[in-house]
Amino acid sequence: MAEHPVEDLCAQLIRFDTTNHGGGSSEGERDAAEFVAQHLSAAGIEPTLLERAPRRTNVIARVPGTDPTLPPLLIHAHLDVVPADPTEWTVHPFAGEIRDGYVWGRGAVDMKDMCATLLTVLHRWTTEGRAPRRDLVLAFVADEEDNGEWGAHWLVDQHRTLFDGVAAAIGESGGYTVRATTADGQPVRLYPVATAERGTSHLLLTTTGRAGHGSRRNDDNAVTTLIAAVHRLAAHRWPVRLTPTVEAFFHQTGKALGIHVDLSTDDAVDDTLRRLGPAAKIAENTVRNSTTPTVLSAGYKVNVIPGLAQARIDTRVLPGADTELFTEVDRLLGPDVTREFLTNQQAVQAPVDSPWFTAMADALTAEDPEGVVVPFCMGGGTDAKAFAPLGIDCYGFAPLWLPENFDHRHMAHGVDERVPIEGLRFGTNVLDRFLSSV
Template structure:
């Protein structure tokens, strides 16, 4: 499974480790389906840590759901520590949809392709390469460094980050801040002079999560007989109302600051009602930003019926809702009203919205690490429309940021590859991110 380790240079190791991890199929189908992949990936990570003299701990919440933890003591044990964390699981990939096999880590066109290349085995590899470097070179970080590779993030983290926070909170003693996935990647935007400016999106906020099941009940019957109590129809009407609903816009702090600073860089004016041109400058990241302008509700799964000529008595749909800070109760009330009396709304999983300040020593250190490697770059705050394991850590008072640093080519459509098809990460972006992360953890 593992490629031959021929170099201990972190920039070479990050490529090897990323490919090794992608080749381990860690698909997470949900809490009731545990494959061998997550445990295999955890064993791989643990072996890589032990090889350089570290002593990781493995925590198995349920069979096959394994998280890896190692703590590196810092120079100042009294100072609040930093948690550097990633997740080892990935969302499913239908190989027929891909142009390359999703679990072979094909390297072509200067990129590593495969499920997890973007979310988030690229960052896992950057973390692991840097921790191995520190152990080999005897680097002692300025403060305690808690390194965790979580299981189960893609199903909400109940068997990963939330499990550790609830059952083993002592692991996080003294930890005050955390960094993880999604933020830190670059976008290239136009300037008024006709040039281009690279900007890095540093994630400071996350929307909350509400994963819902909508169930409609009706009268079963023969497909040839008129039926005015059809469960599928009841459900379809509810979903149509939900899809047509216009959620009101609200500009939270990070979104407003992102838009204002982007307007200054590009010279593009905008209003709260008309910002299409402005956010269009963000390329593939536009969707993530649009997702933070209001609450959202997207239908993701349907299940109804079992034979062509039988009207079923019930039908179900799954809806992925994401809400802005403070909106959870209003969102659920709105969904229930839109669903109507014939459809039951059940919350399957929920998690909080989180907020971190775009200021302070850690933000300054992340900014310095990026601009040292990429002089002249702009650093912009943004809110993540999805969610990360920082939600669980926030329950212990840990302030979390999204910072997986990648300097990307201007023409790569990066953000849509999260949970998308043909994920790929440029090799040079991995090398860049490894250098940036080294500067950060060695100095902050």
């Protein structure tokens, strides 16, 4: 069976509109899931399609390894994408167009690229009669772009036995090229691999007061109470809190770039980030917790003081910081504001000094001998939050080579999302090396 060009597989996957609008509203992942299942079957792998609701489809499969005594490895990738407005794009976001050395379209880097590289590796193994050392559990899931209730979290809740014995997992957001420079201006290619990610705690704040006429004095105004509390929260400067992953990032990156690293105080950490230049973007959002107001709602008429006001806060919590963070949140909000969790997913932390990380680093540097692999903590979140509570060490490793002046961070969820063809081919080779040897 001939190997399918990875760029063609990526383009075909993009052409399936799997838009996730949030709140359970979606175009559905079914068509893309069936495409994946067909390619797994063609590679001699038996897929299982699982749905919590019609068209919210997950594909699960197991690839037998040559050594059954080794614990399995999970590879998870999501099939859904965020919305895209065609009027803003150079090409239609679901055209899956290949041009100028790139595959264009929504999901190109988040994360139908990894779906394509993984399928390509599996086709290659079938053609060449190869197999991995350990069993691989494959999960192409729905609903990552919302809260996983139709995808990874549902699978863990209702089909937990699928993941029995799994020791580690790889998923999105890691193993891609970050171009930096040394202190004397020499170029360096970093490859950050995620060994942690901040927890996701979306909060709903509520204040109540006395409804009344907008022209009259009212010292019990729910809106002003809420605004004052949200301002205190937004203005608060959270202290630096360095986790093992972030400390390792600073020391290893500083060594690679010849940059002096001082982590002794909050100001010293901020100064170190400035000295890191472009590499600072990898860590700048994960030296602190964060509480970001995103939604305000109150009132229905300009001359009516409402009796209820609410705000939503996107809160990101570093590993091990939950208690101290929420104690301080409650102090800042004060007694007149109630809070509740809309989402509360715990932070993820896996060992940096592990055979898994070493194998990922070896696979990357085999393809780019001058590359430097460093650990990092994701500022956001992935489906790793569903799998980590099972005792699985979760890593962000979706290898991808990126050219000069390509802003990977702006591609995901951005306009004109695209992925370089050479990057896909590099990622396929790295993934092949890793999965074959680990």
